[in-house]
Amino acid sequence: MADVARQAGVSKSTVSQYLNKRFDYMGAKTKARIESAISELGYQPNIVARSLKQKSTQTIGVIVANILHSFSTQVIRAIEDYCHEHDFHLIVCNADDNPEKEKKYIEMLLAKQVDGLIVFPTGGNLDLYKKMKEGEFPLVFMDRIIDEVEVPTVQLNNERASDLAVTHLAGKGYSNIGMLTTSLKQKPSPRVERINGFKQSHKDNGLSLKEGWIKSVDVEDMQGALREMFNGPSKPDAILASNDLSLIEVLKFVKESGLSMPEDLAVIGIDRVSFADLYSPTLTYIAQPTFEMGRKAASIIIDKVKNNNTGDEMVYRYEPELIPGESC
Amino acid sequence: MADVARQAGVSKSTVSQYLNKRFDYMGAKTKARIESAISELGYQPNIVARSLKQKSTQTIGVIVANILHSFSTQVIRAIEDYCHEHDFHLIVCNADDNPEKEKKYIEMLLAKQVDGLIVFPTGGNLDLYKKMKEGEFPLVFMDRIIDEVEVPTVQLNNERASDLAVTHLAGKGYSNIGMLTTSLKQKPSPRVERINGFKQSHKDNGLSLKEGWIKSVDVEDMQGALREMFNGPSKPDAILASNDLSLIEVLKFVKESGLSMPEDLAVIGIDRVSFADLYSPTLTYIAQPTFEMGRKAASIIIDKVKNNNTGDEMVYRYEPELIPGESC
DNA sequence: CTGAAAGCGCTTACAG
DNA sequence: CTGAAAGCGCTTACAG
Numbered sequence: 001m002a003d004v005a006r007q008a009g010v011s012k013s014t015v016s017q018y019l020n021k022r023f024d025y026m027g028a029k030t031k032a033r034i035e036s037a038i039s040e041l042g043y044q045p046n047i048v049a050r051s052l053k054q055k056s057t058q059t060i061g062v063i064v065a066n067i068l069h070s071f072s073t074q075v076i077r078a079i080e081d082y083c084h085e086h087d088f089h090l091i092v093c094n095a096d097d098n099p100e101k102e103k104k105y106i107e108m109l110l111a112k113q114v115d116g117l118i119v120f121p122t123g124g125n126l127d128l129y130k131k132m133k134e135g136e137f138p139l140v141f142m143d144r145i146i147d148e149v150e151v152p153t154v155q156l157n158n159e160r161a162s163d164l165a166v167t168h169l170a171g172k173g174y175s176n177i178g179m180l181t182t183s184l185k186q187k188p189s190p191r192v193e194r195i196n197g198f199k200q201s202h203k204d205n206g207l208s209l210k211e212g213w214i215k216s217v218d219v220e221d222m223q224g225a226l227r228e229m230f231n232g233p234s235k236p237d238a239i240l241a242s243n244d245l246s247l248i249e250v251l252k253f254v255k256e257s258g259l260s261m262p263e264d265l266a267v268i269g270i271d272r273v274s275f276a277d278l279y280s281p282t283l284t285y286i287a288q289p290t291f292e293m294g295r296k297a298a299s300i301i302i303d304k305v306k307n308n309n310t311g312d313e314m315v316y317r318y319e320p321e322l323i324p325g326e327s328c
Numbered sequence: 329m330a331d332v333a334r335q336a337g338v339s340k341s342t343v344s345q346y347l348n349k350r351f352d353y354m355g356a357k358t359k360a361r362i363e364s365a366i367s368e369l370g371y372q373p374n375i376v377a378r379s380l381k382q383k384s385t386q387t388i389g390v391i392v393a394n395i396l397h398s399f400s401t402q403v404i405r406a407i408e409d410y411c412h413e414h415d416f417h418l419i420v421c422n423a424d425d426n427p428e429k430e431k432k433y434i435e436m437l438l439a440k441q442v443d444g445l446i447v448f449p450t451g452g453n454l455d456l457y458k459k460m461k462e463g464e465f466p467l468v469f470m471d472r473i474i475d476e477v478e479v480p481t482v483q484l485n486n487e488r489a490s491d492l493a494v495t496h497l498a499g500k501g502y503s504n505i506g507m508l509t510t511s512l513k514q515k516p517s518p519r520v521e522r523i524n525g526f527k528q529s530h531k532d533n534g535l536s537l538k539e540g541w542i543k544s545v546d547v548e549d550m551q552g553a554l555r556e557m558f559n560g561p562s563k564p565d566a567i568l569a570s571n572d573l574s575l576i577e578v579l580k581f582v583k584e585s586g587l588s589m590p591e592d593l594a595v596i597g598i599d600r601v602s603f604a605d606l607y608s609p610t611l612t613y614i615a616q617p618t619f620e621m622g623r624k625a626a627s628i629i630i631d632k633v634k635n636n637n638t639g640d641e642m643v644y645r646y647e648p649e650l651i652p653g654e655s656c
Numbered sequence: 657c658t659g660a661a662a663g664c665g666c667t668t669a670c671a672g
Numbered sequence: 673c674t675g676a677a678a679g680c681g682c683t684t685a686c687a688g
Contacts, residue, residue, distance in 0.1 A: 001665060011675045016667055025673045042459070047439040048385065049665035052376050053680050073401075080422075089436070091419055094408075108417070111375040131370070251606050275603045278579050329681060339659045344683055353657045377681035381664050 001045070008037035019045055051113060059089045060301055061109035063102060065120040065144070065188070067094040070244045071271050071290060072120065075142060078294025079118060086302050088115075097186070099124025110137075116301040121146050123186045138304035140297050145189040145315060153315045154297045158190045161286045161320040162197030163204070165240045165268045168284070168322055170205040174238035174266050177202075178213035178229050180222060180250055181242035191216065194242045194270065210236075222249035230257070238266035238328060244273050251279075266328030270320070281326030289318045329373070336365035347373055379441060387417045388629055389437035391430060393448040393472070393516070395422040398572045399599050399618060400448065403470060406622025407446060414630050416443075425514070427452025438465075444629040449474055451514045466632035468625050473517040473643060481643045482625045486518045489614045489648040490525030491532070493568045493596045496612070496650055498533040502566035502594050505530075506541035506557050508550060508578055509570035519544065522570045522598065538564075550577035558585070566594035566656060572601050579607075594656030598648070609654030617646045 005012045010030060017026060018034045037043075051057045060083055064072040076092055083090050091109060095102035099122045106128055109117060116138035121129065129149045132139050141153040162179075169177055179198050181191050195214060202209040213236055215225040226249070229236055241247035247269035259265050261281055269285045276283040296316055304310070333340045338358060345354060346362045365371075379385045388411055392400040404420055411418050419437060423430035427450045434456055437445060444466035449457065457477045460467050469481040490507075497505055507526050509519050523542060530537040541564055543553040554577070557564055569575035575597035587593050589609050597613045604611040624644055632638070 012666080013668080013675055013677095014673090017674085020667080027673060030673080044435065044439055046380075046441060046665055048376055048380050048441045049680090050667075051680095052374075052380050052665080052682085053667050055680070057376065089419075089440075091417075107372065111372055112417075113374060113376045248602070248606065255606060255608065274576070275607075278576065278583060278607075279603075280583065280608055340682080341659055341661095341684080342657090345658085348683080355657060358657080374681055377664090378683075379664095380666085380681080381683045383664070 001043070003041055004034065004037045004043050007041060008033040010034065055113070056115055056305075057089075057113050058087060059091060059112070059114045060298070060305075061105075061112075061114040061117045062090060062092045063095055063105050063109070063117070063119045064092070064142075065095055065102075065122050066097045068245065069271070070273055071143070071288060074272070074290035075294040075297070078291045079298045082295045082298035083302070086298075088302060088305075095120075095122055097122060099186075103128060106132075115305045116140070118142055118297050118301055120144060123188060136309045138301055138309050140301045140304075142293070142297050143188075143190060150313045152300050152313050154293050154300070155315065155317060156190065156288050156293070157317045157319050158193035159197030159200065161270050161288075162194045162240065162242075163201040164286050164320055164322045165270070166198060166201035166207070167205055169238045169240075169266060169268065169328060170207060172266065172328060174328070175207050176210070176213075176234065176236045177207065177238045177240060178210070178236035179215065179240045179242060180225065180246045181214075181216045182245060183218045184216040191242060198240065219245055219249065222246065223253060226250065226253040236265070238268070241267065241269040244269065244271040247271070247273060247283075247285075262326065262328045268328050272323070276323070276325060279325075279327075283327045284325040285323050286320045287323050288320055293318050329371070331369055332362065332365045332371050335369060336361040338362065383441075384443055384633075385417075385441050386415060387419060387440070387442045388626070388633075389433075389440075389442040389445045390418060390420045391423055391433050391437070391445070391447045392420070392470075393423055393430075393450050394425045396573065397599070398601055399471070399616060402600070402618035403622040403625070406619045407626045410623045410626035411630070414626075416630060416633075423448075423450055425450060427514075431456060434460075443633045444468070446470055446625050446629055448472060451516060464637045466629055466637050468629045468632075470621070470625050471516075471518060478641045480628050480641050482621050482628070483643065483645060484518065484616050484621070485645045485647050486521035487525030487528065489598050489616075490522045490568065490570075491529040492614050492648055492650045493598065494526060494529035494535070495533055497566045497568075497594060497596065497656060498535060500594065500656060502656070503535050504538070504541075504562065504564045505535065505566045505568060506538070506564035507543065507568045507570060508553065508574045509542075509544050510573060511546045512544040519570060526568065547573055547577065550574065551581060554578065554581040564593070566596070569595065569597040572597065572599040575599070575601060575611075575613075590654065590656045596656050600651075604651070604653060607653075607655075611655045612653040613651050614648045615651050616648055621646050 001012055001015055005015045015034055062079060080090055093105040102122045103125050118140045120142045121144050126148050133149050133151060139151050141151050143155050145153050184191055199209055213229050217225045239250050241250045250267055254261060261267055272287045276285055329340055329343055333343045343362055408418050421433040430450045431453050446468045448470045449472050454476050461477050461479060467479050469479050471483050473481050512519055527537055541557055545553045567578050569578045578595055582589060589595055600615045604613055
């Protein structure tokens with residue numbers, strides 16, 4: 001910038017005014033001289049220096065609990081679009097369901113002076129969440145609710161998602177429904193709520209619930225869990241896969257067991273997968289409005305950044321939708 | 329930092345030494361005092377300030393041409409792992425096959441003072457690429473070769489990928505092979521090379537080539553292109569989908585036309601897709617070694633960053649592998 | 657073993 | 673309409 005100033009025969013201040021498009025009082029010839037000095041020198045401003053001075057990086061951090069879920073990538077995409085429209089940049093990190101990693105990334109992003117943070121919380125860093133909340137740092141939770149700390153949260157009406165699935169199955173005459181979901185170690189609220197919804201919907205639909213057929217295990221153990229379900233005296237005639245990773249395991253099991261869908265086993269999943277319409281049979285699933293959810297989270301965080309972290313700390317619940325296919 | 333220094337009764341310099349773990353000459357009591365001052369105040373260093381002074385952000389930028397390709401996400405993942413191991417951060421941007429966007433992102437990342445850039449080039453910004461090359465800015469190209477500017481490039485042996493596919497099909501007795509690939513507007517080298525390989529392999533296998541069955545169109549137009557292929561007097565008995573997006577369109581077409589695989593039509597794709605083993609029939613495909621390719625790109629860029637951009641400007645070609653399934 | 661001082665590349669009141 | 677000066681929060685030779 002000093003070079004540009006010298007070349008144009010003005011001061012750094014004036015160059016800075018030019019760069020920030022404050023032309024109110026700038027002479028036309030000054031402006032032109034700066035303009036040509038910049039292009040001659042191929043000058044590019046240093047955002048790092050500007051950020052230091054302005055104490056704002058125009059950057060939002062996003063930490064997803066697990067990038068392998070299609071839900072995460074879809075939401076990131078929506079957040080990205082919104083931020084892009086509002087001239088904010090994004091740094092995305094993947095905590096891999098690991099609270100240690102989540103902690104590391106939160107600290108890294110704070111050190112990098114992001115203006116705000118959207119977190120899909122693992123739930124394992126209550127102190128950190130609280131510290132940010134107390135420090136009035138702009139923060140939004142996505143997908144999972146953390147009871148211990150009041151932060152605006154965007155998530156699905158998870159009980160309703162399970163209810164949609166069970167009611168649909170019941171309507172088709174299925175009554176022996178199993179459920180497969182990823183591990184409950186961290187007790188992430190969506191999984192807990194989906195299981196609760198599953199149970200409640202059994203009552204509402206007059207179905208008898210088999211507790212043993214609700215399996216919450218790590219992905220590696222899913223084939224075993226499914227085999228268990230099918231080894232008993234009575235077998236499920238339908239399965240709810242509570243997210244995309246579970247669904248893939250169910251489909252793998254169906255294929256390997258030589259079962260046919262939906263005759264031998266009806267299958268329904270929560271989350272949209274790329275191959276739902278391509279599969280034979282096409283898959284019935286419960287879609288989350290990932291696009292709106294992502295935009296909502298982005299809009300809350302950007303409002304907070306701009307308005308000094310004011311605004312309500314609400315939980316925003318979005319309604320799931322059943323997309324019918326041939327798998328049940 | 330000034331607060332910490334005051335609280336500990338030392339100077340900022342000493343705090344800085346502490347933070348940078350230069351303990352060689354530091355008194356044990358000084359160290360302890362700084363340590364407790366930091367934890368009392370909950371001090372977090374400001375990386376932006378450090379970056380400004382050190383002229384290094386420990387950050388690598390990645391610009392993919394199109395994030396929708398599974399290849400891109402797999403490579404990003406590998407780059408991320410490698411950078412993480414070497415304490416570099418990543419900022420990922422998606423140019424959406426749009427040279428304008430690519431330009432914007434390159435300039436943004438340079439302004440953010442990333443230490444190096446891995447680009448899946450659209451090919452539409454030759455001046456910018458040259459400028460970076462001349463400025464000795466650490467730069468690596470991924471996937472696509474740009475003849476006009478000599479930059480280290482990591483990519484697949486694309487001709488071999490097509491050859492593997494065609495030779496496999498020929499071995500199974502198929503001789504009327506069509507090819508579907510995404511648009512050639514930008515003439516990205518992998519698509520050109522895959523088409524060349526497809527043609528050459530026809531010669532090598534003594535097959536007669538139907539030029540009209542090589543379709544390079546935008547994804548929206550693929551169903552139409554496939555219908556054209558199948559509307560003529562003779563029809564293909566096999567299709568090579570040159571990437572994952574093309575493959576999905578082929579599978580959609582097969583399903584909608586009521587064709588059965590591989591009896592009516594054999595299908596083979598380049599790129600690994602998540603549902604290859606899940607599909608009925610399971611899919612035969614040509615895999616790229618995305619993991620090694622990503623790590624290679626990351627290792628080149630980090631070497632360049634550390635060694636002041638020395639090193640050769642080679643093209644690294646990786647060999648594809650055929651993963652057999654039931655679709656051909 | 658520790659501190660004073662300069663400087664990284666910007667922005668921004670303020671003076672003229 | 674433009675410039676001199678201070679300051680953002682660090683690091684780093686250098687002096688002592």
